[in-house]
Amino acid sequence: MPRFAANLTLMFTERPFLDRFAAAAAAGFTAVEFLFPYDHPPEAIAERLARYGLTQALFNLPPGDWASGERGLAALPDRFPELQAGVETGLTYAEATGVARLHLMAGMAAADDPEARRAYRRAVAWTAERVGREGLDLVLEPINARNMPGYFLNDFGAAARLITELALPNLKLQFDLYHCQILHGDVTTRLRDLMPMIGHVQTASVPARNEPGTGEMNDAFLFAELDRLGYAGFVGCEYNPAAGTEAGLGWFEPYRAAQIGEVGR
Ligand SMILES: O=C(O)C(=O)[C@@H](O)CO
Ligand SMILES: [Mg+2]
Numbered sequence: 001m002p003r004f005a006a007n008l009t010l011m012f013t014e015r016p017f018l019d020r021f022a023a024a025a026a027a028g029f030t031a032v033e034f035l036f037p038y039d040h041p042p043e044a045i046a047e048r049l050a051r052y053g054l055t056q057a058l059f060n061l062p063p064g065d066w067a068s069g070e071r072g073l074a075a076l077p078d079r080f081p082e083l084q085a086g087v088e089t090g091l092t093y094a095e096a097t098g099v100a101r102l103h104l105m106a107g108m109a110a111a112d113d114p115e116a117r118r119a120y121r122r123a124v125a126w127t128a129e130r131v132g133r134e135g136l137d138l139v140l141e142p143i144n145a146r147n148m149p150g151y152f153l154n155d156f157g158a159a160a161r162l163i164t165e166l167a168l169p170n171l172k173l174q175f176d177l178y179h180c181q182i183l184h185g186d187v188t189t190r191l192r193d194l195m196p197m198i199g200h201v202q203t204a205s206v207p208a209r210n211e212p213g214t215g216e217m218n219d220a221f222l223f224a225e226l227d228r229l230g231y232a233g234f235v236g237c238e239y240n241p242a243a244g245t246e247a248g249l250g251w252f253e254p255y256r257a258a259q260i261g262e263v264g265r
Contacts, residue, residue, distance in 0.1 A: 072105025
């Protein structure tokens with residue numbers, strides 16, 4: 001049975017960020033993820049994880065100036081030194097939280113721009129090597145153009161090709177079921193084909209990005225398929241609750257009891 005990680009950027013937002021850990025644990029989650037921890041001291045996050053017995057499943061490396069529309073620096077040739085500094089910041093939080101994988105966002109650039117492609121390849125290889133020295137995986141996530149118009153990495157095939165070409169043992173795919181359905185469809189076949197390189201999975205309904213089980217995909221089938229494929233990682237719940245986080249947790253009920261005692265980080 002999948003081990004679900006509550007995404008604290010989108011879920012439990014009825015409370016301040018640092019209070020969401022307690023709420024996730026009370027709801028039965030044993031793992032959490034979020035987009036970015038950088039507004040809070042690493043110790044404060046580590047303390048919440050320890051206090052509520054939660055595993056940190058994932059977070060993103062610094063993305064540049066998010067407020068001004070930046071969505072990562074990896075494909076931006078002139079920003080490599082800033083990316084490198086951001087990776088060190090991310091590693092400080094990784095050490096404090098014990099997270100085992102980090103997501104590197106690509107940034108806003110044309111997917112067919114040769115300079116952006118060269119920059120992205122270099123940044124991905126450098127970052128994977130750097131976080132690998134700390135025993136961590138690096139994951140890359142294709143994101144659909146409806147949610148993030150102009151985002152560089154918008155194709156699962158392109159991500160898979162790069163991961164295959166670089167052949168770095170700790171470089172993996174972040175397979176967001178929601179983005180895959182919007183970008184390509186045929187989600188089950190892609191899960192089967194790409195499973196050997198998948199390092200993290202995320203879920204949300206399509207098209208509204210709400211609770212699993214409320215959209216066009218058979219999410220329960222996909223969760224069972226992850227089991228059939230032997231996926232032992234986390235499934236991040238990266239959805240916007242339609243009408244309150246707790247009120248929308250009916251989908252989680254069949255999985256809740258089995259979250260306790262599941263191993264892995
Ligand atoms: O938008 C998504 O999907 C994510 O997973 C964010 O963390 C941006 O990478
Ligand atoms: Mg995602």
